[in-house]
Structures are given as structure tokens and as C-alpha cells.
Amino acid sequence: METDIAIRARDLSKKFGALRAVDNLNLTVNHRQVYGFLGPNGSGKSTSIRMLCGLLTPSAGEIEVLGLRIPEQAEELRRHIGYMTQQFSLFTDLTLRENLDFLAAVQNLPSAQARQRVEELLQEYGFAGRAEQMAATLSGGQKQRLALAGSVIHKPELLFLDEPTSAVDPESRRDFWEKLFELADAGTTILVSSHYMDEAERCHRLAILDHGRLVADGSPAALTGALEGRTLEVRAERPRHAKQVLLQVPGVISAAQIGNSLRVLCEETDDCAARIERAFGERQVRAEVRPTVPSLEDVFVAATSQAPEEPVGEGS
Amino acid sequence: MNWRRLWAVVIKELRQLRRDRITLGMIVGVPIVQLMLFGYAINLNPRHLPAAIADQAQTSGSRQLVMDLLATGVIEPVANARSPQQLMIMLRRGEISVGVVIPRDFERRRTQGEEAVQVLVDGSDTVVQNAAIQLAQMPLTYVPAQPRGAAGRGASVPLPQLPISVVAFYNPQRVSAINIVPGLIGIILTMTMVMFTAISIVRERERGNMELLIATPVSSAELMLGKVLPYGVIGLIQTSLVLLAGVLLFQVPIRGSLLDVYWSAILLILANLSLGLLISTRAQSQFQAMQMTFFVFVPSILLSGFMFPFEGMPKPAQWIAEFLPLTHFLRLIRGVMLRGADLSELWPDWLALVVFIVLMMTLAIARFRKRLD
Numbered sequence: 079m080e081t082d083i084a085i086r087a088r089d090l091s092k093k094f095g096a097l098r099a100v101d102n103l104n105l106t107v108n109h110r111q112v113y114g115f116l117g118p119n120g121s122g123k124s125t126s127i128r129m130l131c132g133l134l135t136p137s138a139g140e141i142e143v144l145g146l147r148i149p150e151q152a153e154e155l156r157r158h159i160g161y162m163t164q165q166f167s168l169f170t171d172l173t174l175r176e177n178l179d180f181l182a183a184v185q186n187l188p189s190a191q192a193r194q195r196v197e198e199l200l201q202e203y204g205f206a207g208r209a210e211q212m213a214a215t216l217s218g219g220q221k222q223r224l225a226l227a228g229s230v231i232h233k234p235e236l237l238f239l240d241e242p243t244s245a246v247d248p249e250s251r252r253d254f255w256e257k258l259f260e261l262a263d264a265g266t267t268i269l270v271s272s273h274y275m276d277e278a279e280r281c282h283r284l285a286i287l288d289h290g291r292l293v294a295d296g297s298p299a300a301l302t303g304a305l306e307g308r309t310l311e312v313r314a315e316r317p318r319h320a321k322q323v324l325l326q327v328p329g330v331i332s333a334a335q336i337g338n339s340l341r342v343l344c345e346e347t348d349d350c351a352a353r354i355e356r357a358f359g360e361r362q363v364r365a366e367v368r369p370t371v372p373s374l375e376d377v378f379v380a381a382t383s384q385a386p387e388e389p390v391g392e393g394s
Numbered sequence: 395m396n397w398r399r400l401w402a403v404v405i406k407e408l409r410q411l412r413r414d415r416i417t418l419g420m421i422v423g424v425p426i427v428q429l430m431l432f433g434y435a436i437n438l439n440p441r442h443l444p445a446a447i448a449d450q451a452q453t454s455g456s457r458q459l460v461m462d463l464l465a466t467g468v469i470e471p472v473a474n475a476r477s478p479q480q481l482m483i484m485l486r487r488g489e490i491s492v493g494v495v496i497p498r499d500f501e502r503r504r505t506q507g508e509e510a511v512q513v514l515v516d517g518s519d520t521v522v523q524n525a526a527i528q529l530a531q532m533p534l535t536y537v538p539a540q541p542r543g544a545a546g547r548g549a550s551v552p553l554p555q556l557p558i559s560v561v562a563f564y565n566p567q568r569v570s571a572i573n574i575v576p577g578l579i580g581i582i583l584t585m586t587m588v589m590f591t592a593i594s595i596v597r598e599r600e601r602g603n604m605e606l607l608i609a610t611p612v613s614s615a616e617l618m619l620g621k622v623l624p625y626g627v628i629g630l631i632q633t634s635l636v637l638l639a640g641v642l643l644f645q646v647p648i649r650g651s652l653l654d655v656y657w658s659a660i661l662l663i664l665a666n667l668s669l670g671l672l673i674s675t676r677a678q679s680q681f682q683a684m685q686m687t688f689f690v691f692v693p694s695i696l697l698s699g700f701m702f703p704f705e706g707m708p709k710p711a712q713w714i715a716e717f718l719p720l721t722h723f724l725r726l727i728r729g730v731m732l733r734g735a736d737l738s739e740l741w742p743d744w745l746a747l748v749v750f751i752v753l754m755m756t757l758a759i760a761r762f763r764k765r766l767d
Contacts, residue, residue, distance in 0.1 A: 131609055167603050167605055168606065172409055179402075184403075186398060
């Protein structure tokens with residue numbers, strides 16, 4: 079089992095002045111997994127990824143990536159990983175081919191092999207015939223695809239992707255994820271951060287980060303399964319009024335309006351639905367309450383509402 | 395040090411440079427424009443100062459004096475005047491920079507050895523003032539020495555002051571360009587080299603390229619050298635450009651060996667590039683890099699001896715100047731180009747440059763971390 083672990087972080091912390099960007103993070107990522115980092119902006123996703131690939135020095139904690147101690151052996155690790163930054167970081171004033179040529183040389187691929195690999199990537203990533211185009215002229219989705227091609231030029235064992243699809247249209251996002259699964263099938267371990275629920279759902283395993291802390295960790299199915307019975311759907315005539323009433327019911331963590339209905343998340347260990355019905359009866363709110371299947375969004379809300387800054391909810 | 399990686403960085407840099415028209419324009423434009431400005435427009439030994447002469451004596455002697463004054467080429471009559479009052483009005487209005495008054499009793503004053511001529515100068519410009527002061531000394535020392543017609547008188551006349559003879563070595567015609575062109579190589583290299591390197595690295599940080607680069611196996615030294623080398627070559631091209639134009643347009647002599655000229659240039663280029671690298675490790679934005687560049691550039695122009703004679707500056711200013719690469723380069727390049735000196739004779743200055751390069755480069759590489767924090 080030991081050899082199957084690609085990334086292991088113990089009590090990892092990073093402080094920027096008074097801010098604790100990452101707070102006692104414990105993490106294990108197995109080989110050949112697509113591991114997702116889910117969290118709102120500023121939850122410490124980028125900082126964690128940067129520490130894991132040795133770009134930031136942790137304030138405390140231990141990191142072992144591909145059997146190497148980080149940050150001490152970061153230089154050695156760089157041969158084996160690919161890293162795609164949040165912001166497009168290839169050179170916009172170089173052509174696609176020039177960008178890939180440069181990265182191949184920097185990764186020290188022998189010339190002949192480099193030429194072949196660049197050609198192969200241009201084909202595979204849908205840039206055939208556009209090799210001489212400037213990177214600046216690419217669309218958002220194309221830029222991300224090029225960046226991905228650049229980060230796998232040396233066929234790394236491990237790929238870090240920092241919000242690769244945050245500024246990309248849905249179709250390009252789907253294409254992008256197709257590529258990720260192709261890479262995973264070929265044996266690459268992928269750590270990808272996102273704040274899209276649909277993307278999180280696709281991961282083999284998921285870590286939810288909030289305010290620098292790991293608040294949930296598991297497979298999407300296990301995470302949603304744990305919320306079984308805690309999610310309700312409320313159909314009301316006046317949803318906004320119903321929501322105000324709902325939020326005053328003890329045990330209700332959140333109520334989000336979706337069209338004419340409300341999606342309600344309750345605390346564990348109490349019969350929330352009955353209490354809601356009672357409250358509606360007292361306040362003469364005409365609504366229908368029924369259980370619904372938990373989604374990752376519910377997991378996210380449940381997990382993040384446990385943060386100390388958020389007084390709502392006292393879930394274990 | 396991996397040569398393939400180093401070469402990849404150099405090639406990448408050159409490709410980006412080729413597409414960056416503004417920088418490309420600056421590489422060629424800055425030397426040409428500066429050479430033209432300093433060579434033609436900025437002349438510290440002015441000629442053709444607008445002047446008016448009020449000759450109230452109207453004798454053959456006074457007319458001879460006027461002719462001599464005009465022959466110097468320093469002043470050029472632009473208006474006529476009858477009285478000193480008229481001259482003062484023209485001076486105040488800025489119509490003339492120099493007014494010459496030859497009083498009615500010019501001949502009597504001259505034979506008695508009194509001050510015979512008055513020169514009114516626009517003192518608000520010290521350069522003009524200096525020129526006029528020299529002008530005022532000239533006729534009175536020259537005229538009595540002329541044998542023609544005035545010989546008898548000249549011998550018996552006690553001169554009002556000792557004739558001052560100024561012998562100008564190396565630039566006897568007092569042409570500014572000869573002094574300025576070698577220095578200009580230094581000015582141009584200081585301005586462009588520091589700025590280009592500092593900005594080229596800070597720009598990559600701003601655009602996010604740096605985060606990608608430091609996550610790859612490329613080393614700090616490969617990255618730094620790969621950035622510096624293309625600009626070093628550009629520095630040599632600029633040097634050649636100024637030298638060529640200086641020789642062709644201003645007949646600037648190269649009395650020492652051309653190789654020594656280039657050695658001096660290479661030392662200054664390296665000094666400035668390593669300083670640029672050090673700045674780039676500090677600056678957070680391209681704007682900050684520019685500010686820091688000017689923080690070095692302005693004292694370099696003012697204190698290095700390019701604008702004002704080094705020996706004339708107060709001691710503290712001289713101490714500061716010793717830390718500026720341009721100061722040492724100016725001594726080298728003027729020595730080699732104008733005095734025909736050998737580099738080995740000028741060892742303190744090239745040694746100072748070498749020390750500067752080693753120090754800056756070490757600091758820059760030590761400060762540059764392949765980390766984001």
C-alpha cells in the first residue's frame with residue numbers, strides 16, 4: 079500500500095503574516111487517481127498546490143510527493159511533475175510550436191524526441207495546422223488546452239492543475255475533462271482544483287477546503303451518501319417568504335432558492351422535516367416538504383458551514 | 395548548467411524580442427537620437443551666440459577689435475546698437491546673449507592701459523557667461539601683440555592683465571562631440587541595459603510566466619544567463635552603432651586599440667546587466683523596475699564625469715560616483731579613445747568594474763529563488 083501513495087501531506091500549514099492560508103492540512107493521494115480540490119476562492123487551494131510542488135515553503139508540516147521530501151527535494155521532483163498555473167502562463171508572443179519547443183527543451187527532451195513529441199501533442203490537442211499561430215490569438219478554452227499540452231510534454235507521473243477551467247465555456251470544459259481522463263487512464267495521477275460542482279463530481283476522490291482547512295475528504299459518492307436524509311425540497315407559493323421562515327427553524331443549515339422551490343440542508347440527528355412542517359403551520363406558509371437526493375453542493379454547504387467563522391449550524 | 399536549456403532560454407528571448415517592436419526600436423533609436431542630441435544640439439562651448447556691438451569709438455582700432463571678436467565665431471551680430479542702454483534692453487528681452495560696448499575714449503583708455511571694452515553678458519546661463527568671459531580676455535591680449543600698425547604702441551603699453559594662454563590638449567578645437575561620443579556609449583549602455591534586463595524578468599513575473607518556469611527543471615543560472623546573453627549582444631551592437639556614427643559624423647578619433655574599446659564596453663554591459671538582474675529580483679512590477687533604473691541612471695549621468703568634470707565635484711559626490719560603473723567606464727573609454735591609453739595602464743578602473751560585476755551577479759543569483767515566497 080505504501081508504494082501506491084503519490085502525495086502525502088501531514089499537518090501542512092502556511093501563514094502569510096497573520097493569515098492562515100492553509101491550516102493543518104492532512105492529505106493522501108493515490109496513484110492513477112483524479113483527485114479534486116474543491117473550495118471557494120481564498121480557501122487555500124492554490125497555496126496547497128504550490129506547496130505540494132515545492133513553489134512555496136510550508137510554515138509547518140511534512141510533504142512527501144512521489145517519495146521525495148518537499149521542499150528539500152523539489153528540484154528533483156520538477157522532472158516528474160507537470161504544473162498548470164491558474165493564470166495562462168505560456169508566452170503569448172510566441173507561436174504554439176515555439177511555446178512547446180521551448181518547454182520540451184527546458185524539460186531536456188533530446189532534440190529528435192522533442193520534435194516528435196511536439197508534433198504529437200499538436201495533433202492530439204487539436205492544434206493541427208495552427209502550429210504557427212500566436213498563443214495570444216487563442217480563445218480561453220484553447221489556451222487551457224495548450225497549457226495542458228505544455229504541462230504534459232515530458233509525460234509526467236503527476237500533474238497539478240490549478241483551476242484549469244475557471245474561465246472556460248462549458249463545452250471546452252467537457253473537452254478538457256475528457257483529456258484529463260485520457261491522461262489518468264494512461265497512468266497519470268492528477269490533482270486538480272476547481273470551484274465547479276459538476277467537475278468535482280467527476281473526480282475519483284475529493285477534498286473540500288474552506289478557510290485553509292480540510293473540511294471533507296472522500297469519494298463523491300461517499301460524501302453525498304453521508305448526507306442521506308438531511309436534504310429536503312420545499313415547494314412553496316411564496317418561496318422567498320418560506321425561506322425567511324425556514325432559516326428561523328432550529329436545525330436548518332441553509333435554504334437555497336432554485337426556481338420556485340427551495341433546497342434545504344438540515345443538521346444531522348434530528349427530524350428536521352417535522353419541525354419545518356410545524357413552523358410552516360404556525361406561520362401559515364403553504365408549502366410542500368419532501369426529501370431529496372443529496373448533491374455535492376449540499377456536501378459543500380454542510381462542510382463549509384462548520385467553519386468557526388460561520389456561526390450557523392453545529393454539525394459534528 | 396545545461397547548455398540545451400540555456401540555449402532554449404536564449405532563443406525564446408530572441409524570438410520575443412524580434413516581435414517586440416517598441417524595444418527593438420529603442421535598441422536602435424536610443425543611440426541614434428542621443429548621439430544626434432548630444433553631438434549637435436547640446437554644445438557646452440557655444441558658438442554663434444546672438445550679440446550686438448555698440449561701437450561708440452568708430453576708430454580703425456575699434457573696428458579691428460570688432461573684426462577680431464567676430465572672427466572667433468563665438469558671437470554673431472544680430473542687431474545694431476548705439477548705446478549701452480540699448481544693449482541692456484535687448485539683453486533683458488532676450489534678443490541677445492552678449493553685448494559689447496566700445497566707449498568713445500577707447501583709444502585713450504587702451505593707450506593708458508585701462509579697461510577699454512565692456513562685455514555685457516546674460517549671466518542667467520553660466521555656459522554663455524563662461525564663453526563671454528573668455529571672449530573678453532581674448533582681444534586685449536591679442537591686439538597689442540599684433541605687429542601691424544600697432545607695434546610701436548603695443549610695445550609701450552603695459553597690459554591690463556597677464557596674457558592667459560590656454561592650451562587644450564586632446565580637443566584643441568574644443569569640439570564637444572569628441573568628448574561626448576565616448577561618454578555617450580556609456581550613457582546609452584547604462585540606460586538601456588539596466589532597464590531591458592530588469593524589465594524582461596519582472597514582465598515574466600507579472601504575466602505569470604515565471605511561475606511556470608520555476609516549476610520546470612530550468613535552473614536560476616540558466617534562466618539568468620539566458621536572459622542576459624541576448625541583451626549583451628544588443629549592447630555590443632549599440633556600442634558599434636555609436637562608434638560608427640561618432641567616427642563618420644563627428645570624426646571622433648579612436649587613438650587606442652579598438653579591441654580595448656570593446657573590452658571596456660563589455661565590462662560596462664556586464665556590470666549593467668547584473669545590476670538589472672539584481673533590480674529584477676527586488677521589483678514587483680515593471681513600473682517599479684523603471685523607477686529603480688532611474689534611481690541609478692540619474693546619478694550616473696550627473697556624477698560620473700559625463701556632465702561635469704569629476705575633479706570639480708565635492709568629495710562626497712566623488713565617493714558616490716566611485717560606486718557607479720559609468721564613472722569607471724568613462725575613465726577607461728576616454729583614456730583608450732582620446733588619449734590612446736592601453737587598458738593595462740587603466741587597471742584600477744577595469745578592476746573596479748570586474749568587482750562590481752562579480753558582486754552584483756552573486757547577489758542577484760543568491761536573491762533569485764525558484765520559489766514564490
